[in-house]
Amino acid sequence: MGRRPTRRRCTSSARGCGFWKYDDVPDLIAKRLKSLREIEDIVADAAKRNEAGKLESDRTVKQLALQGPELLKRVAAAREIYEELKLVADRERAIRAAAK
Numbered sequence: 001m002g003r004r005p006t007r008r009r010c011t012s013s014a015r016g017c018g019f020w021k022y023d024d025v026p027d028l029i030a031k032r033l034k035s036l037r038e039i040e041d042i043v044a045d046a047a048k049r050n051e052a053g054k055l056e057s058d059r060t061v062k063q064l065a066l067q068g069p070e071l072l073k074r075v076a077a078a079r080e081i082y083e084e085l086k087l088v089a090d091r092e093r094a095i096r097a098a099a100k
Contacts, residue, residue, distance in 0.1 A: 047065045
């Protein structure tokens with residue numbers, strides 16, 4: 001409730017196009033990449049503070065600093081997925097232009 005339906009232009013996957021909000025792709029990916037950068041910054045700050053010995057009383061951030069390298073692997077994997085989505089969107093641009 002309360003959500004307005006959004007208009008989607010679904011094209012046939014047989015023509016090589018996916019079912020997504022194509023026009024919004026650049027903005028949506030940019031937002032997600034910004035979120036990933038923020039995560040990287042938070043992890044870097046936690047690691048820096050941990051190395052300086054400033055997290056002994058903050059268990060939550062200490063754990064973030066210790067688990068940061070594993071989290072950054074997931075961030076890198078997510079970044080790769082978004083880069084692949086950009087490529088898919090680029091390939092679809094010509095298909096969608098020809099279908100208009």
